[in-house]
Amino acid sequence: MEYDDNDVGNVSPEERAQRKRNRIFLVLALFLFLILLLAALFWFRSGALPSSATTNSSPGFVQTPGAAPSPSPLPKGLIVSFLDVGQGDCAFLQSPSGKTMLIDGGPENAFSTIDRFLVSHGVAGLDVVIATHLHTDHIGGLIQIVDAYPIGEFYYPPFDAENETYFSLRDALKESQAAAASPLAGADTRIPWDDAIEVRVLAPYDTVYSDFNDTSYILRVTYGNTSVLFAGDATALGEKLAMKAQPNHYFHADVLKIGHHGSSDSTSEKFLETVQPSIAVISVGKDNGYGLPDAELLERLSKQGIKVYRTDEDGTVTLLLDGTNVTVIEYP
Numbered sequence: 651m652e653y654d655d656n657d658v659g660n661v662s663p664e665e666r667a668q669r670k671r672n673r674i675f676l677v678l679a680l681f682l683f684l685i686l687l688l689a690a691l692f693w694f695r696s697g698a699l700p701s702s703a704t705t706n707s708s709p710g711f712v713q714t715p716g717a718a719p720s721p722s723p724l725p726k727g728l729i730v731s732f733l734d735v736g737q738g739d740c741a742f743l744q745s746p747s748g749k750t751m752l753i754d755g756g757p758e759n760a761f762s763t764i765d766r767f768l769v770s771h772g773v774a775g776l777d778v779v780i781a782t783h784l785h786t787d788h789i790g791g792l793i794q795i796v797d798a799y800p801i802g803e804f805y806y807p808p809f810d811a812e813n814e815t816y817f818s819l820r821d822a823l824k825e826s827q828a829a830a831a832s833p834l835a836g837a838d839t840r841i842p843w844d845d846a847i848e849v850r851v852l853a854p855y856d857t858v859y860s861d862f863n864d865t866s867y868i869l870r871v872t873y874g875n876t877s878v879l880f881a882g883d884a885t886a887l888g889e890k891l892a893m894k895a896q897p898n899h900y901f902h903a904d905v906l907k908i909g910h911h912g913s914s915d916s917t918s919e920k921f922l923e924t925v926q927p928s929i930a931v932i933s934v935g936k937d938n939g940y941g942l943p944d945a946e947l948l949e950r951l952s953k954q955g956i957k958v959y960r961t962d963e964d965g966t967v968t969l970l971l972d973g974t975n976v977t978v979i980e981y982p
């Protein structure tokens with residue numbers, strides 16, 4: 651016999667009505683459940699996240715000018731800009747993760763140049779500032795930098811200078827919240843900045859230097875297989891003492907910031923052989939009156955096929971180190 655769902659021959663009218671009510675109730679309950687489910691899904695997907703998870707979390711001190719909602723674009727590598735600060739030294743570094751560093755600050759009148767540069771790149775503070783040594787053409791602009799910018803850590807070599815500029819810098823540092831440290835080169839001295847980048851200290855040592863220029867930090871900054879060696883104002887003697895104390899391979903670098911503004915008493919042949927740079931940057935003022943850079947040095951660099959950039963002729967020079975290659979880039 652064929653079974654018929656609609657066979658209701660044995661069901662009373664009351665029971666049929668009850669079943670009908672049950673079905674309607676079930677359908678309504680299902681409908682309500684679906685509406686609640688859809689509402690819950692919509693709520694989770696449309697902004698029930700904590701507000702901090704959607705805010706601009708740009709690392710370091712780099713900010714987008716005008717507090718725009720999107721983070722400023724970070725470089726795909728280590729940026730190193732040698733600023734044209736006239737007769738002096740100043741380099742700005744930005745790591746791929748947005749950490750910032752300033753190595754030297756040029757003479758006192760360089761502040762406006764440095765300030766303009768930092769503001770135009772959305773830099774509101776500096777994680778690390780290093781004064782390679784305490785001569786005025788390296789620390790002059792740093793006094794106002796310390797006054798105007800939050801600084802994470804300030805480094806300078808432990809050799810006191812006797813100049814008013816240094817005294818003013820010391821006062822500014824005392825007033826600021828910046829932590830200060832003066833490490834010497836040792837077997838493995840490094841300045842902490844960014845986990846992806848090594849900042850190795852190759853000079854000076856705990857000794858008596860007859861030339862104050864030799865109290866300069868010699869630093870190698872390395873990202874992947876690319877690196878820049880900052881020679882400060884070290885003379886050939888400072889270079890020699892450093893090379894005696896450290897393994898040769900610590901000096902290898904793609905880029906050499908030539909020592910002492912290209913003066914004849916720095917960048918010895920042995921030092922150049924050890925560093926083996928393909929690019930040299932000379933930070934020097936136009937018509938500086940010292941005859942810098944030295945003509946013989948320029949000749950030696952050119953003979954060795956080293957590409958030379960000069961801040962007096964090229965203005966601010968910016969390099970991008972991507973871990974494999976070094977390229978000169980526009981970074982106005």
Ligand SMILES: [Zn+2]
Pocket residue numbers: 738739785787788883910911
């Ligand atoms: Zn100098």
